[in-house]
Amino acid sequence: MNTLVQQTIGWVDNRTGLRTAIRKFFLEDVPASTGWPQVFGSVALFLLLNQALTGILLAFNYSPGPGDAYSSLTYIIHQVAAGHLMRGLHHWGSTLMIIVVACHMLQVFVYGAYKKPREVTWALGVVLLLITLGFGLTGYLLPWDNKAYWGTVVTTQITQQVPFAGAYISTLIGAANGVGALTFARFYALHTLVLPALMIFTVAAHLTLVRRHGVAPAAPDDQHKRPFYPHQLFHDVVAIFIAFLALFLAAALIDVPLERMADPTDTTYVPRPEWYFLFLFQSLKFFHGPFEVVGSVGLPTVAILAMLAIPFIDRGRMRKLTERTAAIAVAILTIAGWSSLTLAAVASTPASLTSPPPTALDSKLVAKGAVLYVKAGCDSCHQVNGVGGHIGPALNRVAKRRSKEWIERHFVAPGALSPGSIMPPYRFPKEDQDALVTYLFSLPD
Ligand code: HEC
Known part of the structure; x- marks a missing residue:
């Protein structure tokens, strides 16, 4: 019996190289100093798979189109078996993914793991962040409730401010005549066809490079190595389990709000972007009139270029974490800036507007x-x-x-x-x- 199993495995390996590939994957050496700080990449990958799976399950019952989208979503939430849970996993999964991706980038940044020869790995990571944000931006419209509609009105107005290309971009995303059926179709296609393809390709390239250059050692003088399995795999699995537990609890216990259906006549509605874009929303308040474009387009572009440039600016040798005071200071300042802008935006959110109650009932x-x-x-x-x-x-x-x-x-x-x-x-x-x-x-x- 045993020999039969072994023979089968041997045959499969001989024809496909599967066992060798799996072995190579699990037994590849990583620096011995690798541990908890290095788990975020794996957790982000897990969350991406969760988004793909729950996204497909939602799409099975979702009718893409303004109006229909809203009705089919109410149907998913109230009628489809586990539909409520599915939507929760997809919604909170995207939130958690943004958080984990940010942690992953922060870890790579403070450790200086972007340094030579990993500059391209880092650049692809920045691209992955942008793709993730693109998913958030396009997915925001898909429930077609008032929040989705008015949020997207604001986003599309910002794209119109892009110098030179603004009008062209807003035609491209189907928003030249306001947010409507065409915008919806474009966002849906981006969210379910274009971005997933880009994501798969970029993740594959990112992981190939991670394997090619190996995990960056946490300390420059650390020459000790040990296999990925079991030590680091254990850390990764525990972290993924914790993330899954948190996600599942959020999906089961916290309702994702669905406001009433998109209403273009409701001009009293106060649009809000998703929480991770709030800081941008808030920083727009510092710019007025012709300078608005500086905040809405200029600063984000500079921030992205700066991120891409980091490995070329900071070219010194790998250092110990305790010696990376400048990087840690930059990280703390960034987090502090982001949080205060976000908190200020939350604090300035007005309570919902209400019209006077009815009187004189017959x-x-x-x-x-x-x-x-x-x-x-x-x-x-x-x-x-x-x-x-x-x-x-x-x-x-x-x-x-x-x-x-x-x-x-x-x-x-x-x-x-x-x-x-x-x-x-x-x-x-x-x-x-x-x-x-x-x-x-x-x-x-
Ligand atoms: C086939 C399903 C259907 C039927 C039947 C129906 N409605 Fe509606 N109704 C909707 C949908 C979907 C909306 C949300 C989109 C909209 O505003 O038109 C809505 C919106 C409304 C609104 C606006 C609510 C808001 O908060 O904006 C009112 C009021 C309303 N319906 C009243 C009625 C009344 C009264 C009847 C019966 C005479 C009725 N509806 C029959 C589906 C229906």
Whole structure:
């Protein structure tokens, strides 16, 4: 029996080189000083796989297109088995991935692991960071809720500021005439086709170079080596497990908000970017008028070029961590700057705007409206007091968001006010319309 297994393994190895490759992978030497600080790359890779897997699972039930996207997402959250969890894993996975990638870069930076001969490995790492941020930026639009819509309006306005190429770029991303179906299609294609391909290619190149030059020793005089397995593999696996545990708990316990569907008429909405872009948002406040482009395009470009230039500026020999005071000071200053900008942005976020509550309710009209509401089948899509369908937004607080006039115009042509809406148009007689609106405005919070 044993010999049969061995023969089979031998045959497979002979034909494919699989066993040799696996052995080589696990038994490759890494510096003996490698340990916990070096786990972040592996954790980032794990999180990338999580994004790919949960992204594919979401795509199986997602209908890409303004309006449909929102409805299919409500369907995923409420109806699909483990759909809520899947969305949580994808959302919090992206958040965690940004954090872990930042830790990975920070570790490489303070250890000076970007130094000769690893300059290209570092540059590819910077590209990977940009691809990751690109995923965040394009994915932000895909739920097609108000937050997604208005956030993307801000982003696309910033791209228009790019000197010379601005108009061209905004045509390219389908935002020349505002954020709409074309923008959605472009972002979706970028998020699911272009960026994944770029990501796979760049990760492969990055890992090939890591293997080619070996892991950088934590200290210059460290010539001791030992195999990747079991010592470093153990560290990596423990770190991945901790990351997975944190991610799973976040996905299971923290709801990812889904606001109401994108509403281009809602000009009172205060758009916010994803938290890791907040610092940029905040730094824009320092620039006004013609100088805005300095903050929105100039500074980020300089920051990216500076990151790429680091290995060519700092060309000294590898040093011990304790001797890298300048690098540590730069790292601390960067973190402090980033955090204070982010905190300032959070502090200046206004509480959501509310319109005055409804008054003078006619109880007879309310009763008539309640009956009409069920007769017309509104409850198949909307929830009232926790009962009803999930396709449209819950209507209990609709009076806080909408005026009577808005709702009446919306009845006749939902798509005109909420582009892509799947709510059918209704032409009620005037009294019925009054009754329905009065009923909706009478609902408790
Ligand atoms: C086929 C499903 C469907 C039916 C049936 C339906 N709606 Fe809707 N409704 C939606 C969707 C989806 C939205 C969100 C998009 C939009 O604003 O049009 C919506 C939005 C609304 C809004 C705006 C809510 C907000 O917060 O912006 C109101 C009010 C509303 N519906 C009332 C009704 C009433 C009253 C009826 C019955 C006469 C009804 N709907 C029937 C799907 C439906």
